[in-house]
Amino acid sequence: MAKHYFDPEDLKKFGNIGDWQKPMADKFFAWYGEVMKEGALTEREKSLIALGVAHALQCPYCIDAYTSACLEKGSDEEQMMEAVQVAAAIRAGTTLVYSTQMMNHASKMTM
Amino acid sequence: MSIHQKTKSLSSRHSDLADTFFQLKVLNGRERTDARFPPFGAAIGLAGFPHGRLRPTGIDIFQMNVGKLCNQTCSHCHVDAGPDRKAENMNRETFELCLDVLSRYDISTVDITGGAPEMNPHFRWFVEECTRLGKKVIDRCNLTIIVANPKYHDLPEFFAKNKVEVASSLPHYSALRTDSQRGDGVFEDSIKALKMLNAVGYGQAGTGLNLNLVYNPSGAFLPGNQAALENEFKRQLMRKYEVSFNNLYAITNMPISRFLDYLLESENYESYMQALIDAFNPGAVAGVMCRNTISISYEGYLYDCDFNQMLDLKVSGSGTHLRDFDFEALSTRDIVLNQHCYGCTAGAGSSCGGQVTDN
Numbered sequence: 212m213a214k215h216y217f218d219p220e221d222l223k224k225f226g227n228i229g230d231w232q233k234p235m236a237d238k239f240f241a242w243y244g245e246v247m248k249e250g251a252l253t254e255r256e257k258s259l260i261a262l263g264v265a266h267a268l269q270c271p272y273c274i275d276a277y278t279s280a281c282l283e284k285g286s287d288e289e290q291m292m293e294a295v296q297v298a299a300a301i302r303a304g305t306t307l308v309y310s311t312q313m314m315n316h317a318s319k320m321t322m
Numbered sequence: 323m324s325i326h327q328k329t330k331s332l333s334s335r336h337s338d339l340a341d342t343f344f345q346l347k348v349l350n351g352r353e354r355t356d357a358r359f360p361p362f363g364a365a366i367g368l369a370g371f372p373h374g375r376l377r378p379t380g381i382d383i384f385q386m387n388v389g390k391l392c393n394q395t396c397s398h399c400h401v402d403a404g405p406d407r408k409a410e411n412m413n414r415e416t417f418e419l420c421l422d423v424l425s426r427y428d429i430s431t432v433d434i435t436g437g438a439p440e441m442n443p444h445f446r447w448f449v450e451e452c453t454r455l456g457k458k459v460i461d462r463c464n465l466t467i468i469v470a471n472p473k474y475h476d477l478p479e480f481f482a483k484n485k486v487e488v489a490s491s492l493p494h495y496s497a498l499r500t501d502s503q504r505g506d507g508v509f510e511d512s513i514k515a516l517k518m519l520n521a522v523g524y525g526q527a528g529t530g531l532n533l534n535l536v537y538n539p540s541g542a543f544l545p546g547n548q549a550a551l552e553n554e555f556k557r558q559l560m561r562k563y564e565v566s567f568n569n570l571y572a573i574t575n576m577p578i579s580r581f582l583d584y585l586l587e588s589e590n591y592e593s594y595m596q597a598l599i600d601a602f603n604p605g606a607v608a609g610v611m612c613r614n615t616i617s618i619s620y621e622g623y624l625y626d627c628d629f630n631q632m633l634d635l636k637v638s639g640s641g642t643h644l645r646d647f648d649f650e651a652l653s654t655r656d657i658v659l660n661q662h663c664y665g666c667t668a669g670a671g672s673s674c675g676g677q678v679t680d681n
Binding site for chain 2: 282
């Protein structure tokens with residue numbers, strides 16, 4: 212048993228989640244594949260969104276997987292960093308927007 | 323802007339990998355790495371080619387590598403070309419042997435590559451002779467050669483006059499991605515050259531002058547969907563530079579020569595080979611370019627493809643030189659295979675004309 216979390220080799224085992232619950236895993240992978248296919252958005256655009264989400268969720272597997280996917284689909288470093296900046300800005304914004312609650316509550320409590 | 327070379331040739335570095343036999347040992351896990359992968363012959367056997375043997379469908383493309391001399395030293399170059407490779411250039415006698423074969427057989431296309439083929443002193447004469455024979459000529463142009471020296475500035479007009487199809491390398495529509503593979507300043511010069519080609523009608527509707535871009539990944543990853551990449555390249559090059567082109571060919575980097583050196587140095591070799599094998603597409607085998615191409619070296623030797631040429635894997639059979647060109651025997655030869663061939667069968671497949679399947 213590995214003595215550390217997040218071994219990059221484990222990413223290759225993702226498909227094995229079906230070993231212990233196949234019907235649900237099959238549904239998940241079918242849905243996942245459908246979502247990531249070209250639709251109104253291109254696969255390249257979807258990969259950039261996924262890269263941003265991967266950073267927001269701080270998932271090392273997803274960061275590796277979608278860095279590769281973004282490069283394969285033709286994105287460059289500037290576009291990839293902008294996708295991460297968007298994720299970071301939204302994360303920061305969600306923290307800051309809560310401050311309106313703080314301000315409301317503080318205003319109510321203070322003279 | 324002048325180009326800042328990305329690297330030096332393996333040859334000038336006296337690298338072990340300058341020896342083609344050493345490269346084959348690496349690919350078979352006997353040097354530098356002990357990583358061994360299933361033999362390519364076994365893979366195509368499973369794909370429905372009995373005994374793992376691959377044979378040609380004909381000879382439609384006469385691909386000539388006219389020399390290793392180049393004004394660039396790209397980090398992925400499978401030819402190990404560069405400004406220092408002055409000795410390896412096709413001479414007039416070998417060009418004449420090529421013309422003799424081309425005049426005798428119904429081979430429709432002459433595909434000229436290098437190095438920078440335009441630097442060969444016999445290049446223009448040879449193109450004109452091929453045009454006279456009614457052959458379709460493709461020039462694999464690195465673009466920057468057009469602006470490298472005043473004597474090459476009129477290449478776009480020369481190409482147009484001879485209706486040469488231009489296949490130009492451009493790994494990305496961003497300067498960073500392009501220059502990281504090909505050298506600082508290459509992107510800027512490439513855009514200048516593309517504008518010069520556009521100005522004489524290349525890549526413009528209705529002219530019949532085809533300008534195709536060759537995309538190959540600038541790193542240890544596989545190319546994505548060719549049509550999607552083409553759309554994005556067209557959109558970005560027009561938006562940013564008002565440059566247009568006809569088709570984009572997505573080509574997979576073969577794990578040989580300087581790209582093999584890069585893979586080993588960056589510790590990406592095993593994962594890259596595994597990615598090629600994981601992406602093995604049985605449906606791509608039938609369309610690989612070695613099945614309708616014969617590749618000729620600057621010395622006049624015959625190979626199944628430009629990659630086999632760079633590994634010095636000559637065609638099977640007794641006639642391995644232009645002097646002994648036997649159309650019938652070559653049309654039924656067994657194609658020489660090795661582990662690098664996984665590069666042409668990964669994903670949608672890869673050839674000098676881009677992907678070989680519809681994904």
